[in-house]
Amino acid sequence: MSLLPFIASGIGLGAVYALASVGLVILYRASGTLNFAFGAFGGVSAFLAWQLAQDDIPAPIGWIVGIAVSTALAYGYGRLFAPRLAHRDRVVRAIATLGLALFLFGGMALYWGIGVARRLVLPTDLSFVVLFGVRLSYTRLIALGLSLGMAGGIGLLLSRTRLGLGMRALASDRHISAAIGVRVVQIDSLAWLINGLFAGIAGILLANINRLDAGTLTFLVIPAIAAAIMARLSSLPGAFVGGMVAGMIEALLIASSPVIANLRSAGPYIAALLFLMIVGVGQGVGARE
Amino acid sequence: MNEMSKAAPIAALEPAGPEISPQLRAITIVVVVGLVSIVIALTCGGYWLSNFTQAYCMALAVLGCALLYGQLGLVSLCQWALVGAGGWVALRVYHYIHPPFFVTILSGGVGASVIGMIWGLPALRMRGLYLALVTLMLAAAFQSLVTVISFPVGGPGFLGQVGASGNDRINMARPIFAASDTGYFLYVAVVTVLCIFLVEAHRRSKPGRAWALIRKNEQMAAAAGVRIVFYKAWAFALSGFLAGVAGALLAGLFGQLDASAFPTTSSIVIFIGTLLGGYDVWLGAFLGGVLTRFIPALLIDLNVNTNVGFMIFGAALLFALRDPLGLGGQLTILAERLYGKFQAQRA
Amino acid sequence: MIKIDALTVRFGGIKPLDALEAQFTAPICGLIGPNGAGKTTLLNVLSGFVTPLEGTILLDEASLLKLSPRRRVNLGLRRTFQQELVVDELTAVENIQAIADHVSADYASARREVASALDFVGLSSRRNVLGRHLNLYDRRMVEIAKTLIGRPKVILMDEPGAGLNEAETEQLRRLLMEIPSTFDTQLVLIDHDADLIASVCVETLVLDFGKRLAMGPTRAVLDDPVVRHAYLGRE
Numbered sequence: 001m002s003l004l005p006f007i008a009s010g011i012g013l014g015a016v017y018a019l020a021s022v023g024l025v026i027l028y029r030a031s032g033t034l035n036f037a038f039g040a041f042g043g044v045s046a047f048l049a050w051q052l053a054q055d056d057i058p059a060p061i062g063w064i065v066g067i068a069v070s071t072a073l074a075y076g077y078g079r080l081f082a083p084r085l086a087h088r089d090r091v092v093r094a095i096a097t098l099g100l101a102l103f104l105f106g107g108m109a110l111y112w113g114i115g116v117a118r119r120l121v122l123p124t125d126l127s128f129v130v131l132f133g134v135r136l137s138y139t140r141l142i143a144l145g146l147s148l149g150m151a152g153g154i155g156l157l158l159s160r161t162r163l164g165l166g167m168r169a170l171a172s173d174r175h176i177s178a179a180i181g182v183r184v185v186q187i188d189s190l191a192w193l194i195n196g197l198f199a200g201i202a203g204i205l206l207a208n209i210n211r212l213d214a215g216t217l218t219f220l221v222i223p224a225i226a227a228a229i230m231a232r233l234s235s236l237p238g239a240f241v242g243g244m245v246a247g248m249i250e251a252l253l254i255a256s257s258p259v260i261a262n263l264r265s266a267g268p269y270i271a272a273l274l275f276l277m278i279v280g281v282g283q284g285v286g287a288r289e
Numbered sequence: 290m291n292e293m294s295k296a297a298p299i300a301a302l303e304p305a306g307p308e309i310s311p312q313l314r315a316i317t318i319v320v321v322v323g324l325v326s327i328v329i330a331l332t333c334g335g336y337w338l339s340n341f342t343q344a345y346c347m348a349l350a351v352l353g354c355a356l357l358y359g360q361l362g363l364v365s366l367c368q369w370a371l372v373g374a375g376g377w378v379a380l381r382v383y384h385y386i387h388p389p390f391f392v393t394i395l396s397g398g399v400g401a402s403v404i405g406m407i408w409g410l411p412a413l414r415m416r417g418l419y420l421a422l423v424t425l426m427l428a429a430a431f432q433s434l435v436t437v438i439s440f441p442v443g444g445p446g447f448l449g450q451v452g453a454s455g456n457d458r459i460n461m462a463r464p465i466f467a468a469s470d471t472g473y474f475l476y477v478a479v480v481t482v483l484c485i486f487l488v489e490a491h492r493r494s495k496p497g498r499a500w501a502l503i504r505k506n507e508q509m510a511a512a513a514g515v516r517i518v519f520y521k522a523w524a525f526a527l528s529g530f531l532a533g534v535a536g537a538l539l540a541g542l543f544g545q546l547d548a549s550a551f552p553t554t555s556s557i558v559i560f561i562g563t564l565l566g567g568y569d570v571w572l573g574a575f576l577g578g579v580l581t582r583f584i585p586a587l588l589i590d591l592n593v594n595t596n597v598g599f600m601i602f603g604a605a606l607l608f609a610l611r612d613p614l615g616l617g618g619q620l621t622i623l624a625e626r627l628y629g630k631f632q633a634q635r636a
Numbered sequence: 637m638i639k640i641d642a643l644t645v646r647f648g649g650i651k652p653l654d655a656l657e658a659q660f661t662a663p664i665c666g667l668i669g670p671n672g673a674g675k676t677t678l679l680n681v682l683s684g685f686v687t688p689l690e691g692t693i694l695l696d697e698a699s700l701l702k703l704s705p706r707r708r709v710n711l712g713l714r715r716t717f718q719q720e721l722v723v724d725e726l727t728a729v730e731n732i733q734a735i736a737d738h739v740s741a742d743y744a745s746a747r748r749e750v751a752s753a754l755d756f757v758g759l760s761s762r763r764n765v766l767g768r769h770l771n772l773y774d775r776r777m778v779e780i781a782k783t784l785i786g787r788p789k790v791i792l793m794d795e796p797g798a799g800l801n802e803a804e805t806e807q808l809r810r811l812l813m814e815i816p817s818t819f820d821t822q823l824v825l826i827d828h829d830a831d832l833i834a835s836v837c838v839e840t841l842v843l844d845f846g847k848r849l850a851m852g853p854t855r856a857v858l859d860d861p862v863v864r865h866a867y868l869g870r871e
Contacts, residue, residue, distance in 0.1 A: 034418060034422075081607070084611070085610065088610070089417065090417060090418050091364055091417045091418050091421055094418055095364065095421070095560070095606065095610065096606070096607055096610050098557060098606065099561070099602075099603045099604065099605070099606030099607040099610070100603060100607065101603070102554070102557060102558075102561075102599050102600075102602055102603030102606065103599070103600050103603025103604050103607070104603070105554075105596075105599055105603070106596045106597065106598070106599025106600035106601075106602075106603060107596075107600055109596040109599065110594050110596040110597060110600070114596075219429070219553065222425065222426060222429050222553075225422055225425075225426075226426060229419070229422060269426035269427070269429055269430050270430065272426060
């Protein structure tokens with residue numbers, strides 16, 4: 001059987017995971033918080049976009065509203081709640097976002113239900129190009145392009161601008177950065193804003209490529225984390241590549257035997273687990289003394 | 290020899306409470322759990338009795354989770370998956386050899402303990418966030434796996450499945466003397482008390498002391514001669530054992546287990562219960578576990594969508610993080626203060 | 637007895653210890669020097685937390701290099717630290733038992749050693765008080781009691797007197813003086829209280845910039861103009 005169709009779907013899924021992974025790493029580097037609610041933010045964005053389309057509002061407005069709300073949610077959390085936990089350790093801050101994720105998941109499931117088969121249809125689904133014998137819908141191409149573009153853009157922001165310098169300083173040492181005048185709250189909030197923006201876009205794309213389901217979207221965050229882990233939670237290019245790899249693995253597992261196909265969602269996790277065990281955790285978050 | 294320290298005392302960090310002897314603690318555990326259980330047994334009918342039995346099982350799971358978090362500061366987000374693993378092993382053993390019920394329970398406990406160690410050992414070298422992430426991913430992987438292989442129902446082969454019709458499913462039998470719903474609930478209550486004793490015994494002896502040293506400062510503990518990996522593994526094993534026992538008891542309650550009962554979110558909810566109840570005292574695990582079952586059961590009873598439960602738990606987590614004591618911790622402090630006053634009045 | 641030879645430690649561009657050579661032979665020895673002289677680094681090297689670039693350290697003729705901190709404990713090395721290491725959730729006796737669990741030869745000697753250590757530091761009446769309810773002096777006593785378990789040979793103490801008032805320091809002084817004879821062990825003491833060092837330590841090593849500035853009978857060292865200059869020259 002030809003693997004090419006699966007590669008095509010792998011590219012789309014991989015692009016979404018890459019976007020999510022980059023978003024997670026950026027926020028982690030700037031604020032030391034791993035945002036478990038990333039997928040949930042994306043879900044809110046996707047559901048709002050879908051709902052507005054159902055109510056006969058032009059699709060682009062739906063997307064903008066969805067992305068805007070997701071961004072606002074993230075910014076709001078980062079501005080209002082996260083600072084209260086700023087003095088706690090990383091695990092506690094991450095667990096807090098898990099609570100937020102659960103809260104949003106419950107809300108989405110409550111309002112829109114679970115297990116209903118829906119997909120967020122985008123106009124770019126209908127057109128496609130054929131590259132190396134593989135049919136790639138415009139959506140998938142856009143996903144890839146957006147992913148690359150946003151990751152690259154953020155990379156430039158971090159390395160070329162004063163703001164980026166501030167974010168890198170914060171990641172390196174929060175207390176000292178605050179002491180020398182780096183605007184901690186401002187930069188933190190910005191990092192959350194970027195996170196929400198990435199989440200909003202990733203959510204809409206995943207709702208299209210995979211399905212519009214509260215559970216699927218909320219738990220998008222898990223393979224994204226797996227990818228981010230493979231980038232040691234620090235390297236942006238690594239996060240991007242990790243995401244693409246995770247998506248590819250998942251897509252290719254569908255191509256293999258039916259039994260393994262059912263287990264495919266465990267693919268990224270096992271990969272990350274093996275990675276951690278074999279390569280080790282290196283410096284940073286998980287390292288021993 | 291040390292009169293001077295009384296002459297010019299510097300204030301201690303907190304005023305000392307009354308001394309609680311191990312005997313008093315043991316009696317308190319039996320009395321509290323016993324009274325609550327008797328009240329439930331006498332007043333509850335089928336729906337609530339079943340839910341409270343499940344609640345006690347969740348309390349066991351929380352007890353294990355609280356052990357890891359309270360004693361060692363390790364976040365485990367896969368505890369409910371281990372409950373499922375324990376249930377699977379218990380069902381598998383039951384269908385193979387039909388042993389006495391307590392043997393089935395032990396096998397579930399040991400099975401989950403071993404599985405927990407297998408996936409815990411690589412993670413032992415990771416700390417903090419990575420451990421939490423790895424356990425979350427494992428819970429998700431378990432959900433995938435068990436959805437595919439399902440739970441043993443008396444069929445042939447290792448997986449013990451029967452055909453799609455499901456008519457040939459065999460239920461796991463309860464112990465003869467605890468076959469009724471009330472009887473089984475009380476059986477579960479007794480097991481819960483025994484497990485609490487098991488944990489308390491650990492805390493008051495060598496492993497508990499070693500865990501405390503490790504949590505205070507791992508490097509210093511190693512320098513003092515504590516074998517870090519060994520004691521962490523022990524904590525994982527005990528935590529897994531408790532989860533496995535819970536799984537076996539659940540299997541006994543329903544006769545079968547269903548994969549849909551073991552989603553990733555349940556492991557997260559167990560951790561939330563750990564924080565809400567308070568991870569430092571046994572009462573915290575008991576209350577936390579009961580709450581995590583009680584709230585959804587109440588919502589169903591009131592015809593409220595269970596997703597509201599997720600919203601409640603999510604919000605509760607956000608606020609529980611601000612208070613390390615939890616409900617159980619607060620109650621315990623209150624009780625100790627009252628006891629201290631009582632002792633002072635008697636003296 | 638501890639013998640140190642040509643000991644050098646390097647962190648990046650700094651040498652906290654620079655070709656240090658010294659011997660601790662007296663029952664109680666002092667280790668003093670201005671802030672940043674390398675005193676705690678020396679203890680960290682002895683404990684095994686810091687690997688020296690070069691040099692040798694011998695404990696009773698046995699080389700400590702390449703031995704893990706735990707192995708050094710087995711050889712009889714003990715240590716207290718500047719920071720707080722009493723576990724709040726354990727009682728005083730449990731804190732000490734936690735150490736005995738891993739250094740005492742067996743259960744019987746563990747019980748004996750814990751009881752005698754508690755008694756020596758005067759905490760017997762407060763053995764069941766939780767760590768979080770102990771005041772500073774009692775916490776220090778717990779730390780000292782922990783070092784007395786399991787037949788210590790050399791105990792390194794890093795500022796045991798910090799934060800204690802006069803009466804408590806006097807009590808500490810009396811305690812420290814009795815340790816070598818009661819437990820057949822050597823004591824090496826860092827502290828900033830010159831009176832404590834002078835009254836307790838037979839001989840003292842003075843460090844400055846990671847090098848040995850002076851070593852000898854404590855009174856002579858403290859009166860040495862070179863040493864005074866090193867301290868006063870800083871202020």
